[in-house]
Amino acid sequence: MTNEHKINESKTSEYKTSEFEKLGISKELLRALNDEKFEKPTEIQELAIPLVLQGKDVIARASTGSGKTLAFGSTILQNTKRDYGIQSLILAPTRELAEQISKALKKFSKYASLNICAIYGGVSFNPQVEDLEYAEVVVGTPGRILDHLSRNTINLKHLKTLVLDEADRMLDMGFIDDVEKIISQCPKERQTLLFSATISQDILRLSKKYMKHQVEVSAEEYVDPTLLTQVYYDVDDNLKFSLLKHLLEHEDAKLVMVFCNTRKNVDFVANNLKFLGLESLPIHGGFSQEKRNRTMEQFNSKKTQVLVCTDIAARGLDIKGVSHIYNYNMPNDAKEYIHRIGRTARAGKEGKVINLISSRDHENFRSILKDDSLKIEALETPELERIPIRWIPEGRRGRDSRGGGRGSSFGGNSRGRESRGGYGRRDSRDRNDDRREYSRAPRHRTDSRDSRHRSSSRDRRPSSSRIGRSRF
Ligand code: AMP
DSSP: OOGGGSOOGGGGGGSTTHHHHHTTOOHHHHHHHHHTTOOSOOHHHHHHHHHHHTTOOEEEEOOTTSSHHHHHHHHHHHHOOTTSOOOEEEEOSSHHHHHHHHHHHHHHTTTTOOOEEEEOTTSOSHHHHHHHHHOSEEEEOHHHHHHHHHTTOOOOTTOOEEEETTHHHHHHTTOHHHHHHHHHTSOSSSEEEEEESSOOHHHHHHHHHHOSSOEEEEOOOSSOGGGEEEEEEEOOGGGHHHHHHHHHHHSOOSEEEEEOSSHHHHHHHHHHHHHTTOOOEEEOTTSOHHHHHHHHHHHHTTSSOEEEEOGGGGSSOOOTTEEEEEESSOOSSHHHHHHHHTTSSOTTOOEEEEEEEOGGGHHHHHHHHTSTTOOOEEEOOOOOOOOOOOOOOTTTHHHIIIIITTTOOOOOOOHHHHHHHTTTOOOGGGTTTTTTGGGOOOSSOOOOHHHHTOOHHHHTSOSTTTSOGGGO
C-alpha cells in the first residue's frame, strides 16, 4: 500500500476499509485494520461482527485462519474502557494460541492503547500478577486462569465479554471442568462468544447452559480443497526416517511441518535430521514456554523451514506459508488429521500433505479413511538408501542398539510409555495446559521386530508395490 493510501482519521470511509465500516467498526479499529492492510472482511467477520457489536451471544463455526480474532475482537476493542479493570477474558486451549491472540489484539488496539495480556502456564506467576492488576483484556489458558482465580490474583467482577476460542479443542483437551469453573466466577450479566471449528453436542450443551438467546453463524472452510494434495507412502517401519529425509530433500517446499504423536518421536526426528545436517525446529510440551515461543517466532520468520511438532502446534495457530505437512505418525482419528492438514493450502496457496504409513500407523490410517471426504492418493515408495539412525532417546538405547537401532523409525506412540517415563514432566501448576498432548495414541502397538531384521537388500525394495490401497 502506498503512502497516499495511508489512513487519515477524517476520511476513513474513502479507504479500503470501508467494507469494515459498514459492519459498524469504530474509527480507531478501522485505522488499525488499514495499517494491517486488511481490505475486506472475511466471511466469518462479515457474519459475526454485526451481531457481536449488537451485544448478542454468538456461536460461530469458524476454523483456524478464518479471521475469527477480529470477529470477537471487534466488540472487545470497541467496548473496553481503559482503567476499568478486566472487561474481557478470552480462553484458548494452548499457550501458543493465547500468545497469538494477544499479539493480534494488541495490533488491532494500537489506537485505543488497551492493556492486553496473555496468561498461561509454564512461565512464572509474579509478572503475570502484575500484568493482571492493570489489564483490561486477558487472553489465557484455562489451567493458569483457574490458578490465578484460586489465588485471588485475577478479578473478573467487571467482566463484560467472555470468549471461548477453539471451544472444541478445549473440550477435546479435557478442559471442560476448568472452563465451567471459570465461567461460574464470571458475572452473569455478560456477553458470551463461542468460536469453534466444529459444533458438537458437547458444545451445544455448553452453549445452552451458559449463553443467552445465542445466535449461530457458520463460515465455510478456509482451506481450499482444490489446492490441497494428499498422498501416502506405505513404507517399512525401518525405512520411514530414510523416506522422510529423502522427501525433505526432494520436495519443492517452503515451510514444512512434520507431525509426530509423541514428544520422544519429535526429539527422535529432529535430532536425527540434525545428524544429517538438516536443520529443523523441534517443539512439544516438554520444552519451556520461552523456548516454545522462540521456536514459533523462528519458524514464523522462516529462518528455519522445518518444524517437527506434536499436535500442540496444530491447535489454532496461524502460520503463513506452510507448503507441506508430513504425518510422521498418523493421528488416531479424522478430526485430528483434518486439524493438522488445515495448516496448509490456506489463503489461496497450494499445499501438500504427505503421510508416512508404516505398520504402526495402519490402524489409525484405516480409521482416518472412514471419512469419505478425504482423498488420499497412494504413491510408490522411491528407491531408498537406508539412513543409519544416530540418535536414540534414553531408555531405548539398549534395546535399539541390539539390532533395530540402525534403521528403526522409532514409532513409539504409546501413551503409557510416554507418561510413565516422566519425560519432560510438567510443573503441577501448569498441569492443565496442553493436557492431552500424549493422548493421541494408536489403539494398538505393533512390534516392529520383523522389519528391523530385514536384510539391507530387501530394505531397498519399494514397499508400496507390495501393499495396495485396498489393504486399508
Ligand atoms: P485468525 O483466524 O484471526 O487467526 O486470522 C488469520 C490470519 O488472517 C491472521 O494472520 C490475520 O491477520 C489475517 N486476517 C484476519 N482478517 C483479515 C482480513 N479481513 N483481511 C486480511 N487478512 C486478515
